[in-house]
Amino acid sequence: MGLRNQFDKYAPLFEKGGKYEKYYPIYEMVDTLVYTPKTVTSAAPHARDHADLKRVMTYVVLATIPAILFGLYNTGYQTNSAIAAMGLDVVPGWRAWILSTLGIGFNPDSIFANVVHGLLYFLPIYITTLAVGGVIEVTFATVRGHEVNEGFFVSSMLYTLILPASTPLWQVGLGIAFGVIIGKEVFGGTGKNFLNPALVGRAFLYFAYPASMSGDTVWTPVDGFSGATALGVAAAEGLQGLAAQGITWTSSFLGTIQGSIGETSVVAIAIGGVFLVAARIANYRLILGCLIGMIGLSTLFNIVGSDTNPMFAMPWYWHLVTGGFMFGLVFMVTEPVTAAMTNKGRWIYGALIGVMCILIRVVNPAFPEGMMLAILFGNIFAPLIDYYVVKANISRRMKRHA
Numbered sequence: 015m016g017l018r019n020q021f022d023k024y025a026p027l028f029e030k031g032g033k034y035e036k037y038y039p040i041y042e043m044v045d046t047l048v049y050t051p052k053t054v055t056s057a058a059p060h061a062r063d064h065a066d067l068k069r070v071m072t073y074v075v076l077a078t079i080p081a082i083l084f085g086l087y088n089t090g091y092q093t094n095s096a097i098a099a100m101g102l103d104v105v106p107g108w109r110a111w112i113l114s115t116l117g118i119g120f121n122p123d124s125i126f127a128n129v130v131h132g133l134l135y136f137l138p139i140y141i142t143t144l145a146v147g148g149v150i151e152v153t154f155a156t157v158r159g160h161e162v163n164e165g166f167f168v169s170s171m172l173y174t175l176i177l178p179a180s181t182p183l184w185q186v187g188l189g190i191a192f193g194v195i196i197g198k199e200v201f202g203g204t205g206k207n208f209l210n211p212a213l214v215g216r217a218f219l220y221f222a223y224p225a226s227m228s229g230d231t232v233w234t235p236v237d238g239f240s241g242a243t244a245l246g247v248a249a250a251e252g253l254q255g256l257a258a259q260g261i262t263w264t265s266s267f268l269g270t271i272q273g274s275i276g277e278t279s280v281v282a283i284a285i286g287g288v289f290l291v292a293a294r295i296a297n298y299r300l301i302l303g304c305l306i307g308m309i310g311l312s313t314l315f316n317i318v319g320s321d322t323n324p325m326f327a328m329p330w331y332w333h334l335v336t337g338g339f340m341f342g343l344v345f346m347v348t349e350p351v352t353a354a355m356t357n358k359g360r361w362i363y364g365a366l367i368g369v370m371c372i373l374i375r376v377v378n379p380a381f382p383e384g385m386m387l388a389i390l391f392g393n394i395f396a397p398l399i400d401y402y403v404v405k406a407n408i409s410r411r412m413k414r415h416a
Contacts (some may be wrong), residue, residue: 067165067204070350073295074168077286078276078345081175082136084269085276089135089179090128092272094120096236106237109134135179135235136275139186143170146187147194154199165204169194172345173212175276176338176386177219178227180235185223189215209393210352213386220386228383233272243272244336245375249382252324253332266335277341280334287344296348299357303364304347308333310365311372325376339371342385352393359396359403366399367392 097105097120105120113119113131121127151166173190193215198207220227230240244266247255256262265271269279277283290296312330320326333339347353347367354363367388374384381387 070295071165071168073290073293074345075171077289077295078171078175080282080285081276081279081341082171083129084279084282085175086129086132086136087125088128088132088269088271088273088278089275090131090133091122091270092234093131093135093179093236094122094124094128096234096239096241098122100236100239102236132179132275136174138183139177139179139181139275140170140174142183142186143174143190147173147190150191150194150199154203158203160203166194169198169211173215176212176216176274176341178232178235178274180232181219181226185219185226188222189219191215192218205351208352208397209390210346210349213346213390213393217386217390233274241272245382248328248332248336249325249375252327255324263332263335266332274338274341277338280340283340283344290344290348295350296344297350297353297360299360300348300353300364301343303361304343304368305364307365307368307370308339308372309368311369312376315372315376323376325382328376333372333375337375337383338385342367342371342389346385346389347392352396354396354399354403356400356403359399362399362403363392363396366395 105114109131110120112134113127116130118124118127118130120131147166147170155161170190173193177186177189193211193213196218197209197211197214198204201207216227226232230242230246233243234241242250242259244256244261247259247261251258261271266278267280269282271278287296287301291298291301309330312328312333315326316329318326347364354360367385370388370391371384374387375382378384
């Protein structure tokens, strides 16, 4: 409280007409990131919380930085490794021209070459997402007379990180447009949507253009190269197939495997998750509830077993490090707008998503991932879960004071 008071004491010096007016943006940035506002927000999505929207969204973007950095490296590493494995002497495309002109090359053992190559795939996707989604956000804000807030920056970053690097840019734009309009704006904008906009856009692309979103050729953007993701291999051949492909638990944990740009590294994602929980942006009940649901059902399937479905034998610690489970757990399950609001409801909501993810992965033969659909399924039931939790609390109180 003392530091807060001292900080406010010097506020007039930075405001309009003050001695240090030109440094006000720096003052405002520090105030937003470090200190909790004195007033309680009265509008969605944090009417029940003391944290303002700018601070929450900024922290989430900061939490994605480890996943972004590793995603750049792994995208470049997978691409350069594929080029080396195929023995390509001439690599077509403008990215290859830039790398060759700058003398960077395609060496998969060079961290710098991998990061730069990955950046050349990440930036076009992210810029396209910002341009298309930003225009839509500004248009809706102008028509409705609302301010353009920071919510879209989080959605745009998460959307970019859950896409394959090989996604055509016109599909990137189409997906984010669908996600923002249908997943958020039709419900009134930030804080009023009950579905995660980034996941809505990704789900639209998966069902509209499955050839670009799934399969053996979409994850590494090199023409003619094929290689299934860990979940794809496990669904077809089980854990033995993973070993035969050279996919180990350690490589899956570290993230040096094929997958969407920011979803592969459990380590990088976990760093962001710890930051969000420590900053009280992410609620630990949602995370633990989801883990309990996932571990419980996967263990049950291990006990039951199956002679025809190898996914029954996949233990929970493999489910944790494959596909988009960890990324969804940290950045999607914990989203305050679409998750349950009550404490007991958060446990139920998280467990429901964990159970649904394993159910889709194991039982559904056509869709080995599952986390995306499980979270959207949980989004739909979050208001209903909170309703019955509150109703049960009221009923218990009435009986207690009857």
